[in-house]
Amino acid sequence: MLGHVFLSKQKKARQDPQAAISQVAKRYGKHAKLLVDTLVTMDKQSIRNIVYDCGHIRFPRLLEDRQQDAIFSYGDKDSNVGHARRSIKKHYPKAKLKIWQGYGHCEEMTQNTEAYMAFVKGCMD
Structure with a gap:
């Protein structure tokens, strides 16, 4: 289903790139422009693959010391945040989980890049 949604968005973006850029800019x-340019040049199978991978997460086995190196970051408005929180706690209890308040899917890292990078760098110390 979601694959069809993104293929429809791609078709609209190809027809009117400026409208797509304006719409995406509100969120990201x-x-x-980079996101829209990437979307319009992707083939259908690549879009289907991305949609599939986002919905079918595999959790490889990680030893505790590797879990401690892992960082997961979500916005509190991300539709997957509840599932992600439960899955990460179950599969990687030693991993870091950051929930950004007021943000949706990937919005913090695209709208507030400097703060996001400072967070990542701080986790590496």
């Missing part, structure tokens, strides 16, 4: 800010 300054990276909108």
